[in-house]
Amino acid sequence: MKAIRKVSTLKTRTARLSPEEIGRTFRERGLKVTPQRTAIYQTLIESPVHPTADHLYTQVKRVYPMLSLNTVYHTLGVLRNAGLTHEVNYWHDRSQFDGNINPHHHLICLGCRMIQDLTDASLDRLTVSSVRRTGFEVTGHQVEFYGYCTRCRRRNPAAKRKRKEWSV
Amino acid sequence: MKAIRKVSTLKTRTARLSPEEIGRTFRERGLKVTPQRTAIYQTLIESPVHPTADHLYTQVKRVYPMLSLNTVYHTLGVLRNAGLTHEVNYWHDRSQFDGNINPHHHLICLGCRMIQDLTDASLDRLTVSSVRRTGFEVTGHQVEFYGYCTRCRRRNPAAKRKRKEWSV
DNA sequence: TTATCTGCAAAGGCTTTGCACGACT
DNA sequence: AGTCGTGCAAAGCCTTTGCAGATAA
Numbered sequence: 236m237k238a239i240r241k242v243s244t245l246k247t248r249t250a251r252l253s254p255e256e257i258g259r260t261f262r263e264r265g266l267k268v269t270p271q272r273t274a275i276y277q278t279l280i281e282s283p284v285h286p287t288a289d290h291l292y293t294q295v296k297r298v299y300p301m302l303s304l305n306t307v308y309h310t311l312g313v314l315r316n317a318g319l320t321h322e323v324n325y326w327h328d329r330s331q332f333d334g335n336i337n338p339h340h341h342l343i344c345l346g347c348r349m350i351q352d353l354t355d356a357s358l359d360r361l362t363v364s365s366v367r368r369t370g371f372e373v374t375g376h377q378v379e380f381y382g383y384c385t386r387c388r389r390r391n392p393a394a395k396r397k398r399k400e401w402s403v
Numbered sequence: 404m405k406a407i408r409k410v411s412t413l414k415t416r417t418a419r420l421s422p423e424e425i426g427r428t429f430r431e432r433g434l435k436v437t438p439q440r441t442a443i444y445q446t447l448i449e450s451p452v453h454p455t456a457d458h459l460y461t462q463v464k465r466v467y468p469m470l471s472l473n474t475v476y477h478t479l480g481v482l483r484n485a486g487l488t489h490e491v492n493y494w495h496d497r498s499q500f501d502g503n504i505n506p507h508h509h510l511i512c513l514g515c516r517m518i519q520d521l522t523d524a525s526l527d528r529l530t531v532s533s534v535r536r537t538g539f540e541v542t543g544h545q546v547e548f549y550g551y552c553t554r555c556r557r558r559n560p561a562a563k564r565k566r567k568e569w570s571v
Numbered sequence: 572t573t574a575t576c577t578g579c580a581a582a583g584g585c586t587t588t589g590c591a592c593g594a595c596t
Numbered sequence: 597a598g599t600c601g602t603g604c605a606a607a608g609c610c611t612t613t614g615c616a617g618a619t620a621a
Contacts, residue, residue: 244522267595267600280502285518287497288586303603308586310601311500323499323509323518326492328586329455329610332479333489334448341491342539350453350491351539354412355531361546363523370553371510371519378529378546385538435575435620456611471578476611478576496611497585 244365251281264317271299275310276319285323340378346387353380412533419449432485439467443478444487453491508546514555521548 252260257276258268266272274295279286286294292307314320326348335352338359342351358378366373383391420428425444426436434440442463447454454462460475482488494516503520506527510519526546534541551559 262596269594269601271602276502279500282502283519285499285501287499289497291500301603304585305587305604306602311498312587313601315500318504319502321501321504323501324492324494325498327495327498329457330479330493330495331453331455331491332447332459332483333453333491334444334450334487336486336489342534342541344539345542351451353531353534355533358529358531361526361529363521363526363548365523366510366521366548370556371512371548371550372556373510373548373550374513375550376546376548378544380531380534380539380541380544382539382541382543388538388540430621437576437620439577469578472610473579473612474577480612481576 252277260319264319266313266317271295271302271306272310272313274298275307276314279311279314279320338375340380342380342382342384344384344387345381346383346391349384351384353378420445428487432487434481434485439463439470439474440478440481442466443475444482447479447482447488506543506545508548510548510550510552512552512555513549514551514559517552519552521546 254273254277257273261268261272261276275291278291278294282290282294284290288304288307288311291311292302292304295307296302311320315322331350333350333352337354340353340355340358342353343349344351361376361378362373422441422445425441429436429440429444443459446459446462450458450462452458456472456475456479459479460470460472463475464470479488483490499518501518501520505522508521508523508526510521511517512519529544529546530541
């Protein structure tokens with residue numbers, strides 16, 4: 236596989252939605268509309284940095300000084316369950332280690348959290364030409380495939396699957 | 404880009420090294436050779452599941468009942484600094500959220516931990532044919548490019564870079 | 572011998588849970 | 597009115613730090 240030549244874009248600023256649009260989004264998904272929740276979501280989608288809970292807390296607290304960190308966590312959980320946000324590092328609750336130091340990729344089961352190595356020379360050669368223009372120096376890359384392993388599929392077919400809190 | 408047709412392999416069992424080979428590996432890198440360390444590393448590289456610290460602790464404790472969890476963490480840190488292991492989810496110390504729910508990929512700065520969105524239709528279409536044979540049902544995927552952002556490169560050129568504890 | 576490793580204990584940081592009050596539908 | 601959200605507090609979990617004794621080079 237050669238370098239990817241298709242158009243790709245780096246997003247430096249995300250969507251800006253009005254509070255009204257956010258309220259509509261919430262109601263569509265059956266979420267109550269509150270000022271804190273609206274502010275947290277707005278801050279999240281406008282942030283270019285994939286903020287932490289504490290980051291959002293600090294930002295939104297400027298507008299709502301009574302805000303508690305707990306509410307931020309709770310709200311993020313609600314947004315996640317509603318499919319309005321993803322956790323970038325959703326396995327944050329524990330570190331996992333990989334003794335394979337050769338380039339490789341991962342198959343990640345969303346059911347049982349199993350991570351399996353995938354070796355594929357084509358994936359090893361992925362590049363994105365547009366990145367070079369941005370000044371970002373790429374030193375490596377890795378592809379993650381998400382899904383369900385055989386055992387989890389047997390135990391829990393797609394039809395009856397519940398969205399796990401850590402799913403993407 | 405079409406489905407990748409090159410040979411790819413799923414690793415179900417990892418390397419098996421003798422204690423002597425492990426000892427040599429350690430000495431080559433200036434690490435002391437101890438029974439616990441050898442056992443932890445051997446368990447790590449033989450594990451197909453990308454174990455957690457606790458997982459390794461439980462396993463190795465069967466052979467060395469006096470083993471402490473602290474030693475496992477310390478050893479993993481040493482192995483990581485020596486380049487003998489990577490942390491799969493090296494941002495485990497905090498959750499980060501992404502308000503962009505469209506398919507996209509990430510540029511991750513190992514210097515400042517910045518995560519930037521990368522939209523690229525070609526990357527969106529990646530598939531690995533060999534996965535289908537294994538019974539793993541892929542529901543999504545994502546590419547992570549690691550490296551250094553412009554600011555970190557200016558502040559800390561490649562030549563003087565120290566390996567951060569969270570680097571891959 | 573000397574640097575470093577191990578194990579115990581305690582601390583630290585982030586996240587979740589429980590509960591009462593308040594707000595949204 | 598009823599359900600759900602918010603804020604405070606406390607607990608929980610994982611990981612790191614500090615230190616004394618033990619071990620490898």
